[in-house]
Amino acid sequence: MATSYFQERATPASQDGLSPASPQVGGGAVSRGANALSSRITSVLSASYADLEIRDALETLDARGVKNTAETRRQIRLDVQKEVIRCNGEVVKDFGQVAAQLRRIGTAISCLNQYCADMRSHIAAANGETRPVLEEATSLMNQKQQVETRHQILSAFNSHFLVSEEESTVLTSTAEPVNEEFFQVLTRVKKIHHDCQVLLGTEDQRLGLEVLEQSSKQLNAAFQKLYRWIQREFKTLDLENPQINASVRRSLRVLAERPTLFQSCLDFFAEARENILSDSFYAALTGSTSDSTNIATKPIEFQAHDPLRYVGDMLAWAHSATVSEREALEVLFISEGDEIKRSIQAGLESEPWLRDDGNEEVFDGKQALNQLVSRDLMGVARLLRQRTEQVIQSHDDATLAYKIANLIDFYKSTFVKLLGADSEVLDLFNTLEGSAMRQFRANMRDHVASVQSELATAPADLSAPDFLDEALEMLKALAKSYDTSTATVDDRDNAFQPVLAETLDPFLSGCENLCKGMQQPDRDIFAINCLLASKSVLSSYSFTKDRASEIDDTVGEHTTRLVEYQHQYFTHSSGLNTLLEALSDISDTAEGLKTIPTLDVFKPESLISASQQLDEFLPSALIDAAENLKLLRNRKMVQDITEEAAGRFCEDFEFVESKILATDDLLYADDEEDEEKEPEPGLRDLFPRTSGEIRVLLS
Template sequence: MATSYFQERSTPASHDGLSPASLSVGAASRGANALSSRITSVLSASYADLEIRDALETLDARGFQNTVETRRQIRLDVQKEVIQCNGEIVKDFGQVAEQLKRIGTAIASLNQYCADMRVHIAAANRETGPVLEEATSLLNQKKQAETKQQVLDAFNSHFIISEAESTVLTSTAEPVNEEFFQTLTRMKKIHHDCQVLLGTEDQRLGIEVLEQSSKQLNAAFQKLYRWIQREFKTLDLENPQINAAVRRSLRVLAERPTLFQSCLDSFAEAREHILSDSFYAALTGSTSDAHNIATKPIEFHAHDPLRYVGDMLAWVHSATVSEREALEVLFISEGDEIKRSIQAGLESEPWLRSEGEEEVFDGKKALNQLVSRDLTGVARLLRQRTEQVIQSHEDATLAYNIANLIGFYKSTFSKLLGANSEVLELFTNLEGSAMRQFRANMRDHVAAVQSEFTVAPADLSPPDFLEEALQMLKALAKSYDTSIATVHDRENAFQSVLSEALDPFLSGCENLYKGLPQPNSDIFAINCLLAAKAVLSPYSFANDRVNEMDNTIREHSARLVEYQHQYFTYTSGLNVLLEALEDISDSPESVASIPALDAFRPDVLIQRSQQLDEFLPSALMDTAENIKQLRSRKMVQDITEEAASGFCEDFEFVESKILAADDLLDRDESEDEVRSGLRDMFPRTSGEIRVLLS
């Protein structure tokens, strides 16, 4: 059959008159196109497609061989496998449906059981509801009762103190010990916590507790106040180990500023009497106490008035230091505890504050004030004794030394007790009294020596009254320098001393100066000023006055230089030539008229030249002799040299005019005419003059 098929295919009948040869050509052409299309489709297929890759992997996994039979049966095999798989799936779903039916039956049974349980539960709830409500109410009532019991117990433990504690707090028979302070602290806390009770709607309980706690606190503070008063009567401040209970009691009592201040007042009064008696005993040796004084009384061994006042001030200073140290241990050793207590007291007692003023307690300031109050009696006795010493002596130096001593202790007490201490007022008054006595004594002394202000000494030295005054001033300056070491404006402070102890005597010297002739007046003035300057120069606080004296000395020295200069010119005869040349200018016509002047006539000029030659050998010695009474040899030399220098300048001026006149004469004369020049008649040169006067 195959053979016939191929034969038939190879010899087909002709169509439409086409020859067999043309048909074979057409068939070959169509086969070639089909093959080309097949190859193109194969080549154009994308083997990277996932479906194609999965299909190829599946074929590879099944182990198919690429044969003609396999290619022919592959489609049928695949469809067969799909049908078998579908059948297995249908079988499995049948089993699942069977199981679902059984589950539905079980669920329906469970639903029936649940409905029955709900019916039984509803019936049980109806029967037990009243019992549960009653039980809940009873439990709430029990909880409320327990809470009230806890509140009551807490209230009793916090706001109520026992009878024993109340006795410890208020009974004067019980001691003030640690238990008292602990109970007092608890009572203060109860009093403070009453604010919580007052903040509730029912304030009755808070008011009752507050009233009760206030009474107990007041009784406790009264007990503490009386106990401190008793302790103060036997308190020994000399003991370095002061009772710690007293310090603590004061710190606690400070919460009641009124009671605290009352304690301080009584304490200050007691200490004032004790210190006054001690000071009086130190002065006189007599005391109301039975014990004897260990040291000699001040009045018995201090015979010098200054030492007497110094010993009294030293005792007061020592007592003040001891008192302050003892009270500092008593009041300040607890830091700011007293300050905080007083602030708390002022907050609880606002009526104690000044209107519009917020008081801040300063421990050191209060301590200084207390020490000042303790010294009130001592200060009164010190003022009486010191004023008695000041007024009973007429020595101005003594009064000033006492004033300086008091000023020194005033600055010391200012550092010790503060600038606002009441004790400083005592020192200010005593210092003022001593200074008034000093000024009065100085004025009396000036009035007593006024009779000596009439005639200056013959040797022009400082008069005796000035020497005496300078000795006194030296003592005053030394006292001022050693005593007032802390004064800032020291120069102005010493001016009052100078105005009393120096100025009146310098004024007397000035009156004597006005009655002396020149140069004795300037010599006398310089000698007096040099003596005063020698006393004041070592002290820096007198620099201004020393500078004023230097300026005055320079003025008098300038007048002495002028006097010595005139002596040079008049004694040498040069003054005649200088007076003649006063109207001569530098013009040739004026210079040419010099030879025609009377002073430059040949005979007169020769006479002046001879006079100059006679003067020059002893010129310096003769001139210095005029002011030999100056106390400063250096000033004598300096003044004479300065006057000689001025004389040399005058001589150079005369010489220049003479040379200028001779030059003009030489120009006007003919060569054959010979004439003596002014230089020939006055041959001295300025160089020779300077050599001779050097």
């Protein structure tokens, strides 16, 4: 639009003859007009039409629909000014209307102010007339409020701090039952006793002291009533009845606020339960109770003919009774969480003279439960100890005594989990286990003494003697019994060592004594057979691996001596020992090697004889050597020992062969220097066997 606008303006100027090139105008006027037009064109061309204001102006012209004509361009400024003046006139007119409305509002506000002043004057007059009446009414209202407050305080005091005769009877009379009403009244009296502190904080403490004394008497009487009721309930308490347990449990929780009475109840309960459990255990053993009443179940003494089963049945009954007693008492004493503990804590705070400063923990429910169950089982424990010791002392079987000791140890670990490590019942198990182990050691020593008196000679086949086989069978039974026990992993290896010392070591010592009078190789063969028989039993269990390793070391020592024996057999039977003895002092120097042919054993006749003896020995050498160890039970060990001895024999032969070859080489060199001397046959010609042939024949 801007481009077309300037093009239209340029056209009329040229038509009117106002162009700078027109010759009709004078020279000065033409020069000034050209400069003005040039300046105007320059200013127009230098203007930035990207300016926002110019853009907005052009958009406004477009919006008004203004056409680009010469008339429009001449009148545009006047039209814009005229429109501005018209808009200003409209604004002034509108503000005139606003001013008229403001004048009307001011008139209304003035009227309202006049009305308010009149009302204030009327109110002031009314207040002056009613002030005395209001003051009198306020005084009466205050007096009424004070009277009502005193009446409420009196009613609250009577309802809170005073107990009716009916409630006092329910709380203290032994003829009334211990029921929900009793506990409600007891809770109310305890609250009264506690709230007496408020009354004691007033100036007149007489009322507080009277109420405190009365509530204390009522509480003492109530706790005594509750204590006697619990004792009666304990005499006929059925631990399997959950309803009775609920009432007794609540009563115990409340009685715990009096720690002395609570402990007395526990002592009474423990004594009663001890008698009940003792009678039950006696009835389970004999089939009749203390009052000669027979029971329907078959008694343990008639059912368990085996001593081990008899002891096991008694321990199983004790364990079952302990589990049942613990479950019942756990419901009775600690099922309410820490209620008893909090009650005892409150009781010690109210009775500080009962507090033990050395114990930070006032009441531990689990520990108290374990102690109570232990006390309940003391009667059963005494009877169990008596019967078990009778069984232990009346049998001379060492295996039985040890199995009983392991059985007791198994149940001891079970009772530790049930009652804790500090239970008094565990002393019983320690005593019984120690008694069984003493009897086991005594029986074993008697058996060893009887066996030692019968020791004579080893069996002809050099197998393990009968007393060792019997000892190993006993050891196998003991190890199996120990393996089924609950010994801890850390102590399993060490705990079985005393058993090995009693059941194995004396018999191995007896085998060693038999070896002393035997010749080789029977001595080592017999020792290895005994040790391998022992190892076959020990290797079946992980807790005897250390002893099995020691036996392996000892077997290795005997094996070394058998290898040496077989090696000596190879060298002597083959005739190689004479050559080895002769060469033992010969050095590898030329002078030493030259002396070899001068030795007696290396003379042609002797060397030929040694070669013939070697040839006769080699075909059956391995069979003959294995025949020396035929009584060794482990055939693989026989083969390994023989092969190792044969290997050492081959090394000895290689040594002799190297000396012979070195000597022949030296003598052959001397014969070449002395051409006139007739060569003599070499040592190799007289002793033709090679080490390769020896290894093939002995492989």
